[in-house]
Amino acid sequence: MTNQDPDRDKRLADIERRIEQMQARQNQEEKKADKTGLPAGVGAIMGRVATELVAGVIVGAFIGWMLDKWLETSPLFLVLMFFSWRNGRHAECLAYVFRPRSRGRVFR
Numbered sequence: 001m002t003n004q005d006p007d008r009d010k011r012l013a014d015i016e017r018r019i020e021q022m023q024a025r026q027n028q029e030e031k032k033a034d035k036t037g038l039p040a041g042v043g044a045i046m047g048r049v050a051t052e053l054v055a056g057v058i059v060g061a062f063i064g065w066m067l068d069k070w071l072e073t074s075p076l077f078l079v080l081m082f083f084s085w086r087n088g089r090h091a092e093c094l095a096y097v098f099r100p101r102s103r104g105r106v107f108r
Helices: 008-036 042-071 076-098
Strands: none
Touching (some): 042 076
């Protein structure tokens, strides 16, 4: 069993050194993310929040418009649904943004 590769120890030491460097870099990134309080995928979260806020306003206005058309009560339900849906979506988005997350996961 003495016919092992003579460079084996050097290669193993190099691999161990690279693994340690990667782990140190990952630990630094985790510490940096912990300081800001935001997860790594903050762009995806902000995109989702923006989309839900716009969709909430549009859906609320549409439902209000349809109720006004059906009940012949022009702008009453349009205004009510616009603000109620908008406020509901804002509250849900704030809860989504500030909800604790496990590391490495952006969405549920």
